[in-house]
Amino acid sequence: MVENVIWPAAFDAALSRSEGRRVPQDLAIDEPTVDEIATAVQQVGYDAVIERDKSYPREYETRGRVLVNNADDATKSDLLGAVAAYMQALRE
Numbered sequence: 180m181v182e183n184v185i186w187p188a189a190f191d192a193a194l195s196r197s198e199g200r201r202v203p204q205d206l207a208i209d210e211p212t213v214d215e216i217a218t219a220v221q222q223v224g225y226d227a228v229i230e231r232d233k234s235y236p237r238e239y240e241t242r243g244r245v246l247v248n249n250a251d252d253a254t255k256s257d258l259l260g261a262v263a264a265y266m267q268a269l270r271e
Contacts, residue, residue, distance in 0.1 A: 183247040186235045187211045206263035213243040219265035
């Protein structure tokens with residue numbers, strides 16, 4: 180079983196790549212939340228578990244993280260790209 184951890188910083192348009200953003204700038208959004216990420220992960224077709232009391236190691240604030248279970252058929256970069264595309268669609 181593969182368990183991927185997705186942090187909100189991976190999609191944050193205010194961050195640079197060296198600060199933790201993992202998607203291209205055109206797929207990034209402003210202030211992503213774990214609820215948006217979990218919804219997008221479920222739309223992609225995977226199980227999502229929200230952990231709200233976790234903080235990204237490079238940040239001081241606690242924004243939480245999303246655990247993605249059973250994502251054996253996709254690489255993490257493919258998963259992040261698909262989730263980012265759905266998150267942009269949710270914001271429109």
